[in-house]
Amino acid sequence: MGRTREFLDDQVCVVTGATTGIGREVARELALMRATVVLGCRDATRGQEALRDIVEDSCNDRVMLLPLDLASQASIRTFAAKLQEKFRQVHVLINNAAVWMAERLESPDGVELTWATNVLGPFLLTNLLIEKLKESAPARVINVASTLARGLDLEDPEFRRRPFDGMAAYAQSKQALRMLTWGWDARYEGSRVTFHAVHPGIVNTELLRHSKGFLGAVARPLFRMLGRTPAQGADTIVWLASADENERTSGNFWIDRKIKKCPYRDLAAIDRLWALCSEGTRS
Numbered sequence: 001m002g003r004t005r006e007f008l009d010d011q012v013c014v015v016t017g018a019t020t021g022i023g024r025e026v027a028r029e030l031a032l033m034r035a036t037v038v039l040g041c042r043d044a045t046r047g048q049e050a051l052r053d054i055v056e057d058s059c060n061d062r063v064m065l066l067p068l069d070l071a072s073q074a075s076i077r078t079f080a081a082k083l084q085e086k087f088r089q090v091h092v093l094i095n096n097a098a099v100w101m102a103e104r105l106e107s108p109d110g111v112e113l114t115w116a117t118n119v120l121g122p123f124l125l126t127n128l129l130i131e132k133l134k135e136s137a138p139a140r141v142i143n144v145a146s147t148l149a150r151g152l153d154l155e156d157p158e159f160r161r162r163p164f165d166g167m168a169a170y171a172q173s174k175q176a177l178r179m180l181t182w183g184w185d186a187r188y189e190g191s192r193v194t195f196h197a198v199h200p201g202i203v204n205t206e207l208l209r210h211s212k213g214f215l216g217a218v219a220r221p222l223f224r225m226l227g228r229t230p231a232q233g234a235d236t237i238v239w240l241a242s243a244d245e246n247e248r249t250s251g252n253f254w255i256d257r258k259i260k261k262c263p264y265r266d267l268a269a270i271d272r273l274w275a276l277c278s279e280g281t282r283s
């Protein structure tokens with residue numbers, strides 16, 4: 001295994017959804033490694049609390065909070081513009097924020113909330129930052145995916161025709177995020193921007209906060225008892241963001257710092273998904 005950089009003083013890292021859970025621990029670790037860290041958070045109070053905690057813990061004052069609601073394309077555009085304004089370079093983008101919904105709700109743009117937050121959000125944000133990442137290369141995009149990934153319905157990704165199922169919506173969003181990772185990898189081959197998808201393990205976080213019924217009653221307590229800590233869940237993500245060798249490998253699905261096979265590599269399906277996301281994020 002290659003060398004892991006101990007310090008990231010020269011690196012600007014962006015973490016979406018850093019108020020709690022895995023994202024907060026990823027941001028903390030990167031701050032401890034002395035990176036400049038931007039926390040992209042939708043809730044100002046929770047964001048400020050995370051910021052205070054991370055700055056205090058890391059003694060790194062180059063950690064900052066920028067408002068970002070990944071379910072709102074206007075918010076994503078403002079966030080990306082502010083990042084470009086504030087930083088000459090961006091080296092690491094960690095698409096971490098996600099939701100698991102219990103009912104079908106829509107984003108401010110009228111898109112089913114899981115699809116908006118977990119798929120269109122990272123698609124738009126990454127594409128808005130891609131030129132900056134290329135200028136800053138070697139650079140990395142790390143997509144926090146999951147082994148719970150299946151059932152992508154490209155005909156009805158927003159559950160307009162089928163009854164809403166929160167787990168199905170989440171699982172298809174995580175399949176889509178892996179497919180987009182392979183799409184970026186193919187499009188930007190040779191750019192020295194590398195793209196990684198990662199499963200953090202089963203982690204005791206707030207992810208199931210909206211879940212009701214069986215999931216709420218059984219899965220949530222199980223997550224609490226058996227899940228990894230958020231810091232353990234952050235490990236492979238931080239490693240992907242910092243180890244030298246990950247400047248060279250791209251287009252892989254990672255679990256516990258090891259490459260795993262991913263079945264979702266059908267190029268025609270990836271192109272269809274890409275077209276759908278482009279259409280869904282047109283300004």
Ligand SMILES: NC(=O)c1ccc[n+]([C@@H]2O[C@H](COP(=O)([O-])OP(=O)(O)OC[C@H]3O[C@@H](n4cnc5c(N)ncnc54)[C@H](OP(=O)(O)O)[C@@H]3O)[C@@H](O)[C@H]2O)c1
Nearest residue numbers: 017019021022069070071096097098146202203205206207
């Ligand atoms: N936990 C697991 O077992 C597990 C397993 C596999 C994959 N994952 C993945 O790991 C990632 C992190 O999840 P987690 O388990 O740490 O969940 P979590 O504790 O629920 O944290 C999710 C984070 O995303 C943020 N977020 C949600 N919607 C947002 C939006 N519209 N705009 C901006 N931020 C938003 C939340 O912010 P607020 O504080 O404002 O809600 C929070 O900071 C997700 O991609 C998840 O799918 C988790």
